[in-house]
Amino acid sequence: MKINGIAYRSVWRDQAGSAVRIFDQTRLPWAVEELRLSRWEDCAEAIRSMRVRGAPLIGAVAAYGVALAMEADAGTLDPVLEALNATRPTAINLRWALDRQRSRLHNLPPAQRAAAAWAEADAIADDDAETCRRIGENGLPLLAEIAARKGRVQVLTHCNAGWLATVDWGTALAPIYMAHDTGLDVHVWVDETRPRNQGAALTAFELGAHGVKHTVVADNAGGHLMQHGEVDIVLVGTDRVTRQGDVANKIGTYLKALAAHDNGVPFWVALPHSTLDMRVRDGVAEIPIEERGAAEVTEMTGRTADGRIETVRVVADGSGAANPAFDVTPARLVTGLVTERGRCAANEAALLAMYPEKA
Amino acid sequence: MKINGIAYRSVWRDQAGSAVRIFDQTRLPWAVEELRLSRWEDCAEAIRSMRVRGAPLIGAVAAYGVALAMEADAGTLDPVLEALNATRPTAINLRWALDRQRSRLHNLPPAQRAAAAWAEADAIADDDAETCRRIGENGLPLLAEIAARKGRVQVLTHCNAGWLATVDWGTALAPIYMAHDTGLDVHVWVDETRPRNQGAALTAFELGAHGVKHTVVADNAGGHLMQHGEVDIVLVGTDRVTRQGDVANKIGTYLKALAAHDNGVPFWVALPHSTLDMRVRDGVAEIPIEERGAAEVTEMTGRTADGRIETVRVVADGSGAANPAFDVTPARLVTGLVTERGRCAANEAALLAMYPEKA
Numbered sequence: 001m002k003i004n005g006i007a008y009r010s011v012w013r014d015q016a017g018s019a020v021r022i023f024d025q026t027r028l029p030w031a032v033e034e035l036r037l038s039r040w041e042d043c044a045e046a047i048r049s050m051r052v053r054g055a056p057l058i059g060a061v062a063a064y065g066v067a068l069a070m071e072a073d074a075g076t077l078d079p080v081l082e083a084l085n086a087t088r089p090t091a092i093n094l095r096w097a098l099d100r101q102r103s104r105l106h107n108l109p110p111a112q113r114a115a116a117a118w119a120e121a122d123a124i125a126d127d128d129a130e131t132c133r134r135i136g137e138n139g140l141p142l143l144a145e146i147a148a149r150k151g152r153v154q155v156l157t158h159c160n161a162g163w164l165a166t167v168d169w170g171t172a173l174a175p176i177y178m179a180h181d182t183g184l185d186v187h188v189w190v191d192e193t194r195p196r197n198q199g200a201a202l203t204a205f206e207l208g209a210h211g212v213k214h215t216v217v218a219d220n221a222g223g224h225l226m227q228h229g230e231v232d233i234v235l236v237g238t239d240r241v242t243r244q245g246d247v248a249n250k251i252g253t254y255l256k257a258l259a260a261h262d263n264g265v266p267f268w269v270a271l272p273h274s275t276l277d278m279r280v281r282d283g284v285a286e287i288p289i290e291e292r293g294a295a296e297v298t299e300m301t302g303r304t305a306d307g308r309i310e311t312v313r314v315v316a317d318g319s320g321a322a323n324p325a326f327d328v329t330p331a332r333l334v335t336g337l338v339t340e341r342g343r344c345a346a347n348e349a350a351l352l353a354m355y356p357e358k359a
Numbered sequence: 360m361k362i363n364g365i366a367y368r369s370v371w372r373d374q375a376g377s378a379v380r381i382f383d384q385t386r387l388p389w390a391v392e393e394l395r396l397s398r399w400e401d402c403a404e405a406i407r408s409m410r411v412r413g414a415p416l417i418g419a420v421a422a423y424g425v426a427l428a429m430e431a432d433a434g435t436l437d438p439v440l441e442a443l444n445a446t447r448p449t450a451i452n453l454r455w456a457l458d459r460q461r462s463r464l465h466n467l468p469p470a471q472r473a474a475a476a477w478a479e480a481d482a483i484a485d486d487d488a489e490t491c492r493r494i495g496e497n498g499l500p501l502l503a504e505i506a507a508r509k510g511r512v513q514v515l516t517h518c519n520a521g522w523l524a525t526v527d528w529g530t531a532l533a534p535i536y537m538a539h540d541t542g543l544d545v546h547v548w549v550d551e552t553r554p555r556n557q558g559a560a561l562t563a564f565e566l567g568a569h570g571v572k573h574t575v576v577a578d579n580a581g582g583h584l585m586q587h588g589e590v591d592i593v594l595v596g597t598d599r600v601t602r603q604g605d606v607a608n609k610i611g612t613y614l615k616a617l618a619a620h621d622n623g624v625p626f627w628v629a630l631p632h633s634t635l636d637m638r639v640r641d642g643v644a645e646i647p648i649e650e651r652g653a654a655e656v657t658e659m660t661g662r663t664a665d666g667r668i669e670t671v672r673v674v675a676d677g678s679g680a681a682n683p684a685f686d687v688t689p690a691r692l693v694t695g696l697v698t699e700r701g702r703c704a705a706n707e708a709a710l711l712a713m714y715p716e717k718a
Binding site: 028029030189190192193194195197200201202204205207208214215216217218219220221222223224225227228250251252254255256258259262284289297298299300301302303304305309310311312313314315316317318319320321322323324326327328 | 563564610614660676
């Protein structure tokens with residue numbers, strides 16, 4: 001998508017030789033800084049330090065890391081795969097992308113590995129962008145129908161499920177970008193998304209840079225907005241969807257689903273096939289929820305009026321904090337799912353009809 | 360309640376002559392600073408600058424302001440009442456306390472006004488403390504019943520409805536303090552309460568200073584905690600309760616009420632009689648919701664590691680914010696109300712049975 005009118009992806013091949021470029025997302029939204037990654041170790045560091053984040057983007061950067069390693073020394077495949085896999089051990093797309101490189105490369109003679117690895121990494125990135133573009137196409141009719149009826153469409157989203165988390169387009173934001181690009185009058189309520197503020201920092205940045213109208217709100221505000229008819233549809237991404245259609249996503253998503261249900265607002269979830277986890281049925285009971293550090297709640301980082309980046313404590317001294325990072329929205333609160341294959345209800349029969357190979 | 364083992368109120372008579380003392384709440388939780396108010400203009404400034412906040416506390420400080428004015432010049436009653444009333448024009452308790460002083464004083468000869476005004480201000484403060492103490496007594500059985508059954512009780516609260524917002528005890532926190540003081544094993548989940556962070560700053564400070572176990576969480580976390588049985592009861596204060604039992608309170612309260620309802624967790628609201636507004640029936644339709652400045656969402660203030668108080672921007676540049684300050688929880692989601700007279704259901708018949716004089 002665009003920044004100041006120029007189209008970008010979140011990772012791309014450097015024009016000037018063997019390297020890739022990313023935006024240092026730890027500097028966003030305060031500075032838009034490109035980083036050039038010319039060694040596989042640079043890719044590992046970028047993933048480990050969360051200069052790139054979002055499961056699909058992590059996978060693509062790791063795949064490019066393999067290509068850089070093969071160009072430097074084609075004999076290092078196994079240790080490099082292992083080292084890259086260890087950068088963020090829980091990200092499922094990371095392992096998936098590295099497995100794809102392993103399958104492609106391990107039977108090739110070393111002299112052919114670099115070219116094949118570059119091609120495979122490009123394919124992984126292109127596949128992700130195409131998957132997200134299709135999610136956008138399949139979600140667009142939801143927004144177009146509302147806009148046709150009401151003249152405009154107001155979407156509420158939570159966290160960041162945009163192009164900065166994927167290679168391009170994003171998941172939940174893909175239909176929004178497509179609606180904007182096709183001229184629909186779309187306005188997005190962006191949940192701040194405490195404690196890590198991915199909405200206030202990244203989603204607001206993305207939408208603003210592409211020119212999409214949006215307004216940031218405290219996570220507390222969504223229910224009130226829905227009670228007063230200010231939200232036409234809720235559209236969120238997800239970290240895992242279970243066989244019965246339960247949706248794990250950033251903490252607080254469940255509260256918005258409850259409010260949507262209580263106010264008759266459609267609640268849709270956008271995902272690629274890779275986010276489906278058919279081994280798990282009951283999301284609330286079965287999905288372990290990561291408990292992250294208390295400092296994410298007790299401290300906030302931002303920019304002072306004179307431009308310094310400062311971290312401040314916002315919780316009374318001596319008070320501790322808990323920080324569950326995700327919650328699970330039961331399928332009964334989910335109006336439907338948008339995937340690269342189309343739209344379906346959030347239940348096992350509908351998911352198996354759309355993905356029969358996952359039975 | 361207590362700070363470091365010493366019992367305080369939020370406003371009290373100075374031992375050393377004609378003055379009152381408060382805590383400068385704009386400095387909390389980073390510094391516990393007593394301010395001595397020796398002129399009525401000091402009281403006006405403290406209210407206007409939000410050094411004291413919370414409707415009951417504002418009323419008491421204004422009443423003491425009248426006493427200080429009468430001691431300085433008993434001929435200034437009317438202009439002082441007018442000036443104090445203008446400090447926070449929308450706070451209903453402010454006008455109520457000043458009307459009470461006016462009724463008491465305006466027929467007295469000037470020489471008798473100072474003593475009468477001090478006595479009336481003391482009575483207003485004592486009445487508020489007693490009202491809140493009774494709310495505590497009437498709410499305590501709710502917590503005691505759970506503790507008897509489960510060995511301990513976990514409460515979730517939103518915003519600050521504690522002694523810092525009243526003269527002593529608080530409303531929603533009064534039953535919690537009473538449970539703690541009577542030896543029940545009580546733990547409080549404190550919602551951060553974005554955007555003004557009254558939970559993270561004031562409620563956490565209050566509970567910590569009195570020795571009540573508590574944990575701060577992002578406003579997003581409550582639904583997840585309830586799904587997993589970590590909340591036994593939700594207890595909140597309110598800014599207005601309507602004839603049919605709808606509850607206006609800090610933005611985000613409605614989302615917690617939805618989650619409580621979805622998980623079978625009791626949702627109780629604590630209030631004094633003065634918060635009942637029998638002229639309004641349908642809270643969602645009829646109560647105007649204050650829209651506050653966007654800077655409360657886009658900026659946060661806290662303390663740096665080296666002790667400076669800094670304000671940082673936390674929203675991407677160029678992105679605007681909306682800031683509705685309250686929402687309305689429909690009566691159907693409210694398990695019951697706790698008042699100084701007892702407990703009742705959130706509906707007109709129950710409210711009129713408890714407050715027949717308000718018919």
